[in-house]
Each structure stands twice: as C-alpha cells, then as structure tokens.
Amino acid sequence: MVIRRATLADAIDIAKVHVDSWRSTYKNIIPDEFLKKLSYDQRTDLWIRNISKEGNYVFVAENNEGEIVGFADCGKKEKNTVTESGDLTSIYLLEEYQGKGIGKQLLKQLFLQFQALGFNRVFVEVLEDNNTRYFYEYYDASLLKSEKITIAGAEMNLLIYEWNNLNQVLSKF
Template sequence: MKIRLAVAGDEPGIAAVHVDSWRTTYKGLVPDSYLDGLSYGQRTELWKRNLAYPGVRVLVAEDSEGRIIGFISGGPAQPDPADNQTAAQASGLSYDAELTAFYLLEDAQGQGTGRKLVSALFRHLARDGLKAAHVWVLEENKARTFYEHLGAVVTERETIEIGGKALMELGLVWSEQDFAVIRDTGGAAE
C-alpha cells in the first residue's frame, strides 16, 4: 500500500472510490434512490475541480497494483459566504483546518490504511501552518468511532438532508495536541 498526493489523472479512481464507498457506507442510512443516482462521471468532474482548488490537499492510497483504494482531502477552514466566518469562529471552537472528504473501499478498511491517510494529511496541513482540524460525519457512520479513536471530540450537531431524508451530522475536532500526535505517529494522544 502506498500513500501519495493526488495528481491530474487520478480523478476517475478517486471518483470510483467516492461513489462505491458511499454506496456501501451509507446503505440503509441514505435513501437507495439517492445512492443509485450517484454518477462516476459527475464525481470525476467534481474531483477535477477539487484537485485544482488552491490550498486543498488530496492524498490517495494505492494497492500493490496501483489501484486507488482510498482518498482523503482537507485544507484551511473555509469561511461561510453568508457571514464570512469560519465555523470555528462562529462557534468559538479552536481549529484552523478541515478534513473535507475521506473514503476507503470496503475491502480496504480495518487494515491501518485510514489511520495512515489521516496522519499523512495532517503532516501536509501542518506544513501549511495548520494546527487543529475539524470534520463533519453522519452520526450513524462507523467512521465516527474511527475519528473518536484518533482523539477527535464531538463539538457540534446539526440536521442535514440527503435524498429527502433528515440525518444528524456531527462536527468533531482534533485539538492541537491530538492533531500533532496523529501527524507525528498516526495515533491518538493518551
């Protein structure tokens, strides 16, 4: 398994992981009609835009044959256009980075790849001067316990809608201490 920065040409592989992992991760949480409507082509175009966005870091995990099996993206916390404040400023929380997308194919989970991806992303974000991170996750998504195991703490709750279904989304924050430990070791602070 190899982790590297994404490059132009990776978009179809990232899109395949994005769509396929949504269909396995959110089965039973998100309406099937929404999951069935996900498009590899639309996600490929989305990732072409994301890879070109300044300040965003996208990393991929490849298997031994060079197939993309997972990806993660993040960057500086972005202000809400409505009030020009980041969520951290609006809530009084202390973080300056956001983990914006993180997906692994189902058969790649539970092997340490996710932890390595988070650690690698945090190293890149730290090089950009960032020190603490935030992520949104559906309350019923098993990634929540993964994030908590890595030291993230639930700080926010909000209801969102996906495919016409109301879902609870949680905001989790890694403190500067946990961010540094994950960045340096891939583990959580004790």
C-alpha cells in the same frame, strides 16, 4: 501500500472509489434512490475541480498493483472562519480495503499537511450513523456540536468534531 498526492490523472479512479464507497458506507443511512443516482462522470468532474483547487490537498492510497483504493482530502472550507484551522473533508476506502490500516495512513498524511500549513485546529463533519466517527474519536477528535441536515428527503444528524492538538494526534501513528 503507497500514499501520495493526487494528480488530475487520478480523478476518474478517485471518482470510482468515491461512488462505490458511498454506496457501501451509506447503505441504510442515506436513501437508496440517492445512492443509485451517484455518477462516476459527475464525481470525476468534482474531483478534477477538487484536485485543481488551490488550498485543497488530495491524497490517494494505491494497492500493490498501483490501483487507487482510497483517498482523502483536506483544506479550509469557505465557511470556516476560525483562524489557523482547517477541515478534514473526506477519507474513503473501497469496502474490501477497510480495516487494514489504510485509513490510518491517510489520516496521518492529512495531519502532516495540516501541520505544514500551520493549522492548530482541525474540524471534520460526519453523519452520526456513519461508523467512521468512532475512527475519528479513537484519534482524539472531540464532539463540538450536532446539527440536523436533510439528504434526499431524509433528516439526519451531522456531527462536527474538532481536534485542537495536532501533535497529540500525530503521536498516535
């Protein structure tokens, strides 16, 4: 498994992982009609913008055949006004690659990036029904707050977690 910084040439493969992982991760959480409408082309455009955006850091996980099977990204969201802090925006893996330690490797890469940026606090948002929240909790994320959001007409709880000791997180790898 190789973890590396994404390039613009990776956008189409990241988009495929994004759509496919959302369809498996959010099945029975987000309405099916929303998941069915997800588009590889639209997500490719999104990832071209994300990779190109200054201050955004996108990493990919490649299997032994060089295929992208997961990705993660981080930076600082515009709505984040906390000094010396950043946001873990996403970690997604194809379903068949989950539970193999790849998410852990991607998380480590993100935290090394946060450390290099001089951040001392990190936030992540995750739907309450998404089991990934337990992954974040394992790595010492503390629940900061919960808020209601609506996706495709369905109301859900969005949990906002925080890490305030990056060295403690990095010591777990």
